[in-house]
Amino acid sequence: MPDQSNALLEKLLQSKKYRDICPDTVRRVWAECEKKYKKPKDVDKAAREALHGITGAFMTPEESSQLGYDMQQWWCTKTDTGLERMLQRHASTRERLPLASMDALYGQIFGIANRPRSVLDLACGINPLYLGARGIETFGVDISGPSVAAVNRFGEVYGMPVSAACADLLCSGAIPPRRFDMALLFKLLPLLERQRAGAAVAVMDAVNAEWLVVSFPTRTLGGRNVGMAAHYADWMAAHLPLGRAIADRFETENELYFVLK
16 A cells, blocks of 8 residues: 555654654654554554654754744843753753753863864754854754754854754764764764664764764663663673774763763
8 A cells, every 4th residue: 555655654744743853764764664564554653653752852842932032132142041041942951951060061071082173963952052152163963853943043143153954863874974073972872772773883983073972861761770870881881883992981960971082
């Protein structure tokens, strides 16, 4: 039933919930579900469930809309209060606030690897807004259209040294070949590995950067400590990319970081 399957896929691509997600992600997930289910309706249901698990609710439409106003206000004042208000609009940056904690985190990273001139931020969310406001050239990659649009608006309208592309790291061509001083892969590798075995190492191998900074969650969504730090430390030791070494590792309240040279 190829016609019915194609119609359902097109409907999914145009749906309110997923029309702003990278189309390559929707098509990839659909193709993966087609290998598991015969009936198009079962494929559609499984694809929607998988996409919900991947995309989650990192930034609501209301937060995305408010972010545009926040940018304008920040541009007028250039205060850290305004920057923190922007970063509050996305779950992945919100969890690293307050801004003093975020500054301390990057201060620790840059103390190990030196302050980079250029950064590649994979699954970036709106993190390039922070880096750009701190004067660091950053290129982000994310499957969220609104996040990518916000980063590009920050660069194009407000002149910050940031840009981003809407791309799927499990599809070819998502990682730019150019050389960066540093690449950030924050809480990304477990998500990739759950979707495709071996994908985490493949992405690390594909990045052209002197330094990789990768992180892993150390607590469950409910805030429980169930030995995740030890688990991911063992995983990192067993999956260290060829030609790289661990320059340092450290923990924050909810995250384990590795700086790879």
